[in-house]
Amino acid sequence: AQRVTQPEKLLSVFKGAPVELKCNYSYSGSPELFWYVQYSRQRLQLLLRHISRESIKGFTADLNKGETSFHLKKPFAQEEDSAMYYCALSGRNFNKFYFGSGTKLNVKP
Amino acid sequence: DTGVSQNPRHKITKRGQNVTFRCDPISEHNRLYWYRQTLGQGPEFLTYFQNEAQLEKSRLLSDRFSAERPKGSFSTLEIQRTEQGDSAMYLCASSSPGPANEKLFFGSGTQLSVL
Numbered sequence: 001a002q003r004v005t006q007p008e009k010l011l012s013v014f015k016g017a018p019v020e021l022k023c024n025y026s027y028s029g030s031p032e033l034f035w036y037v038q039y040s041r042q043r044l045q046l047l048l049r050h051i052s053r054e055s056i057k058g059f060t061a062d063l064n065k066g067e068t069s070f071h072l073k074k075p076f077a078q079e080e081d082s083a084m085y086y087c088a089l090s091g092r093n094f095n096k097f098y099f100g101s102g103t104k105l106n107v108k109p
Numbered sequence: 110d111t112g113v114s115q116n117p118r119h120k121i122t123k124r125g126q127n128v129t130f131r132c133d134p135i136s137e138h139n140r141l142y143w144y145r146q147t148l149g150q151g152p153e154f155l156t157y158f159q160n161e162a163q164l165e166k167s168r169l170l171s172d173r174f175s176a177e178r179p180k181g182s183f184s185t186l187e188i189q190r191t192e193q194g195d196s197a198m199y200l201c202a203s204s205s206p207g208p209a210n211e212k213l214f215f216g217s218g219t220q221l222s223v224l
Contacts, residue, residue: 004151032211043112044152044200044215051211086151094204094211095165097142099151 002027004087006100013077014108021072021103023061023087031089033063033070036099038084047072047085057081077107111135113216115201121222122191129187130219134203140210141184143176144200146218152200158184191223 005024013019025031033050048056050063050070061072070087087100114133122128134141139160144152155174157165160181173191178184188195198220202213 006151009149034211036213043217044202044213046212049211088151090211094140095157095159096154097152097213098154099144101149101151 002089002098004089004098004100006085006087006103008103009101010104010106012106012108015079016076019074019077019081019105019107021085021087021105023070023072023100025068025070025087025089027068027089027091029091032092032094033061034088034090034097035059035061035070035072036086036088038086040083044086077105079107079109081105082107113201113203113214115199115216115219117219118217119220119222121224123224124193125190127187127189128191128221129185130199130201130221132184132186132201132203132216134183134201135205135214136182137205138203138214139181139206140204141178142202142204142213143184143186144202146198146200147196155186188221191221193223196221196223 003026035047037047038044059074063070084102086102088097090097116131141158143155146152155167156176158178161178173189176186198218200218201216204210
């Protein structure tokens with residue numbers, strides 16, 4: 001069965017500290033992995049995707065197929081990073097996306 | 110605003126009534142998705158259209174739910190005989206054809222409250 005698990009509901013860190021938001025998945029096939037973010041009073045939007053291997057706003061995510069994980073990392077958190085983060089996966093046809101339950105990141109001053 | 114537009118933003122209805130939501134995707138986007146989100150959960154897939162064809166439908170979607178995209182542009186989601194368990198945020202997303210078709214653009218959602 002397809003599943004995305006984000007074990008932490010809430011993650012609080014101080015500004016300048018490293019942050020890691022965990023994501024584990026199960027999928028019968030080769031998934032495409034994404035991170036979506038929702039800032040306060042804004043729409044859900046794409047942060048980054050595994051396909052492009054990019055770094056957005058200092059965030060990176062590495063796909064570990066052995067551990068079936070796609071953790072999101074940033075070396076130095078900023079207050080403006082405070083938001084709700086959702087890990088998501090899809091098959092190669094992008095007909096259906098599965099989302100995790102989300103992690104609320106709170107960056108304290 | 111040229112983003113994905115959803116109407117209404119809020120809908121309050123009584124149990125047993127029918128409701129219909131509308132989604133206008135970004136104009137050149139041929140892919141359209143409906144999701145449902147309840148408090149504390151991530152978006153849950155409901156259905157997917159490519160142009161006017163409904164290609165995927167969640168098994169969670171009961172017969173009371175129906176979605177259409179008649180001309181491959183806007184889409185409607187109808188819930189018949191609403192139940193209190195239908196209370197949720199209903200999200201629409203669209204994506205473009207071509208190499209960036211994996212990037213979803215979400216609307217602001219329609220918040221449904223069933224009393």
